[in-house]
Amino acid sequence: MNRWRIRLWLGASWVLAGSAPPLPTYAAGPTALAIEGADVFDAIDGRTRRETVLVRGDRITAVGEHVAVPPGTRIVDATGLTLTPGLFDLHTHWTSAGVPATVPAIATAYLKSGVTTVNDFNEAPEAYAPLRAWLTGLAAPHVRFAARISTVGGHGADWADQATTRWITTAEDGRAAVSAALPYRPDLIKAFTDGWRYGMSPDNTSMNEDALAAVASAAHDAGLKVFTHTVTVQRGLIAARAHVDALAHILQDSVLTPTEVEEIHRSGMGEVPTLAVYDPDKPGPLSSKAPQQVAQRHEKFANALRNVKLLHDAGVPIGVGTDAGMPGTPHGPSTLHELALLVRAGLTPAEALTAATATSARLAGIAADRGTIAVGQRADLDLFQDNPATDISAVHHLVAVIEDGRLIWGMDAPPLPDANRQDHRPAxxxxxxxxxxxxxxxxxxxxxxxxxxxxxxxxxxxxxxxxxxxxxxxxxxxxxxxxxxxxxxxxxxxxxxxxxxxxxxxxxxxxxxxxxxxxxxxxxxxxxxxxxxxxxxxxxxxxxxxxxxxxxxxxxxxxxxxxxxxxxxxxxxxxxxxxxxxxxxxxxxxxxxxxxxxxx
The missing domain is CATH 2.60.120.430 (Galactose-binding lectin)
Structure with a gap:
């Protein structure tokens, strides 16, 4: 059989030994792989086990200590490495105002951080089809597009137009907004429900509970999840009662009471904290350096960290998202920073890694397809030099990324497509x-x-x-x-x-x-x-x-x-x-x- 023998040289460089033919180009079809010797992270129980993972096409076909490897399978010798599911980022904005600023560069940044699935909350529905066509020619994560719904004068409605963000007030408006988005095949709904501007500027309007409930009901009827921009406790409780699937930010105006935590837990709603965008000590310029506002940022962030821990300990599903594309929140590295902040909030490294994989897949409604290393799952996988389940800083030592069963970054992966180095599509x-x-x-x-x-x-x-x-x-x-x-x-x-x-x-x-x-x-x-x-x-x-x-x-x-x-x-x-x-x-x-x- 063909073999890849990939070994660590001087602790940093990877060399290939053996006579395996080169991998097909990125655009070619996937092949059969056997990843041997890795410590495989189980995103369900949080443990790692020395196992072989067999991949055929874009699916995992076998996982275990003793797996028969068919002749002709390429073998990755991953001895001493840790294999995890590909990471998720459930809250990103692919905007030209972010870092990086172009679609190919953003896609590359995520892959180089081990992120294989993202939600993009930035696009107008008219852009979904051309962006999907563009992404098929790139080495890129799986990008899921959200239809945006806000209120008149609400957050998210303060730029662009109603072709980008629909404005609603009533339940009838909410149902119509979801219906208008469906022909574009959105992957989920993003509702901007909370007008609080963190005490830093005048508040926007907020969404009525009956309107939000109508959005959630119409979206669920169409098989779509609903994530919300919600940042205050009382608006979080409204979202829970309206059957929202996940909050796309952490609640931070106050520390949750036990009764409030229980109400959120009982609703089944998840939480995607986006601590990375709120970190008051992140690099980059601050919107204000006034002492009072600096103190407010630290106070709200302390509330955020505390609420993440309270919700997690109560059994509320915690996913990973960053709000990347916003100031000081670059695409790719911010996802890794988010994991460190979850650990700072009180999750163990293994729990943070589960949040970035299995739990994020569940909140996105795609757990049957990806998020764990199990038979039948999509072969989106990361290889790390060390074990991030015991030391979360190991996520910064990524060795290779496999997406849809193809080695696309690291080791001896083929070069990224030329399109990944272009700023835009040909005119x-x-x-x-x-x-x-x-x-x-x-x-x-x-x-x-x-x-x-x-x-x-x-x-x-x-x-x-x-x-x-x-x-x-x-x-x-x-x-x-x-x-x-x-x-x-x-x-x-x-x-x-x-x-x-x-x-x-x-x-x-x-x-x-x-x-x-x-x-x-x-x-x-x-x-x-x-x-x-x-x-x-x-x-x-x-x-x-x-x-x-x-x-x-x-x-x-x-x-x-x-x-x-x-x-x-x-x-x-x-x-x-x-x-x-x-x-x-x-x-x-x-x-x-x-x-x-x-x-x-």
């Missing part, structure tokens, strides 16, 4: 017509979902965009808005150039963007979103009569006022979306009508 040629507003289904001429845009924050400009007929029998887009009470309000629309504005288009063969416009005589701008680069913008003038505006690509530059360097200039390459809108005086009405948006 396709742009089409001339972007939107003539003749479709009645809310989509552009490119079959992308047109959305409204507004300034960020809990107090946002109110924007309504509708298609209306013009005098010639064609159609135009009419934008009506009331500007918010802030220094730089904004109202407009976004025209994605591809589904979800994920795949870029190349428009450099054109000179720029042309459109018809009339409206309020307010400062107006057109924005070009670019793949893996800051967006660019250019001003244009609006009058109350129709005019055709040509905006050459050469006039687009970054805006320092919006955190984008003005040295960036546009050339029409790698575009993902176009925005059109204006900024009138705070509190004032605004209108704009737009027709025939195209390149020229």
């Amino acid at each position: 396709t040629p742009a089409q001339l017509l972007i939107d003539d507003f003749e479709r009645s289904d809310g989509r552009t001429s490119l079959d992308t979902l047109r959305t409204v845009a507004a300034d960020r924050g809990p107090d946002r400009s109110i924007v309504v965009a509708t298609i209306i007929p013009d005098d010639a029998g064609h159609h135009i887009l009419s934008i009506q808005a009331e500007m918010s009470q802030k220094k730089a309000p904004y109202a407009g629309i976004v025209l994605p150039l591809s589904r979800g504005a994920i795949d870029p288009v190349d428009a450099h063969r054109w000179a720029g963007v042309r459109f018809m416009v009339r409206g309020s005589a307010c400062p107006a701008r057109i924005t070009l979103d670019q793949a893996a680069l800051p967006s660019l913008e250019a001003p244009f003038t609006v009058q109350d009569r129709w005019q055709t505006v040509n905006v050459p690509f050469s006039t687009f530059h970054g805006s320092p006022a919006h955190g984008r360097p003005d040295t960036l200039a546009g050339n029409g390459s790698d575009l993902t979306a176009i925005g059109l809108g204006g900024a009138c005086t705070a509190g004032s009405p605004f209108w704009m009508q737009i027709g025939q948006v195209r390149f020229y």
Whole structure:
């Protein structure tokens, strides 16, 4: 039979001895593996045992001390190593504002940390399909996308639009929001239920209990789990009564009482603490260094640690998530930091490792598929130099990652695909017509979902965009808005150039963007979103009569006022979306009508 003989050299380097043929490339099908000599972590009882694990295809087919290895099986000699299930991170945000900032780099960071399954709470449903297509060409963890639901003025509704985060108030709204998400095949629902802003800023709105219960019921009817942004004890109890599956943060405004702990335990709801994002001593700049706020952060974190221990000791399932993508919470290493913080909270290393594997799989509703090393489970596996079940710091000494039965990182795994080193997918040629507003289904001429845009924050400009007929029998887009009470309000629309504005288009063969416009005589701008680069913008003038505006690509530059360097200039390459809108005086009405948006 073919054999891999992989041995530790000088305590750090791995060399291959023997005559095994090279592994197939990442895109090729999985092979048969036998991992021999490892101390295998049992994520159910928390023990490790010296066993052989046999993998065929993407499944584990045998586990035991005496396993017959079929001829032709590649053998990994893992003597002295510890084998665990692949790690989970149940709370991440794959955002360009995080570290790293691109999909391939984020995927790579997770694999290099041994994380093979994540929940992404950041995406608009329109982006699921193109992101799933992109991920199939990468070495990447299994990414599960959450449909986002919040309240008017709620956390999570303070940016983007209702195509990204649905806003609800009533039970009827909640059921409709879940129903609207289902055609996109979300993997779970994320509900933003708690408006508390940690005593650091004015609170957002919170979700009514009947609305949350309706969301949970509709999601469960569709076979989906519900995780919630919930950070206060009373809102946690509401979530428990509403049959939420797991809280996506730890409760931290106060220490739980025994009665409150028992109510949560009795509900069956789980807890994903995300201690990593709240760690007051994590690297990176603080939002405030004022002594009072620094003291508040430490006080709330002490509550968080205490509540994790109380809930765990009561039998509440504890999973692992980080809120990675938020400031000071990088993708990949934060998952490992979370395990250390769970141990600091009072879990044993083995319990923390179980939280990151079997328990996280159970909370995600996929325990039948992965999360343990057992026959029939998905072969997502990590090999560590030492045993993290006895010393959690061993998670930082990862030797190899096996995903879907393939060695994809470490040892003599094949190089990661070239796509893992690219910032974005290859651009396709742009089409001339972007939107003539003749479709009645809310989509552009490119079959992308047109959305409204507004300034960020809990107090946002109110924007309504509708298609209306013009005098010639064609159609135009009419934008009506009331500007918010802030220094730089904004109202407009976004025209994605591809589904979800994920795949870029190349428009450099054109000179720029042309459109018809009339409206309020307010400062107006057109924005070009670019793949893996800051967006660019250019001003244009609006009058109350129709005019055709040509905006050459050469006039687009970054805006320092919006955190984008003005040295960036546009050339029409790698575009993902176009925005059109204006900024009138705070509190004032605004209108704009737009027709025939195209390149020229």
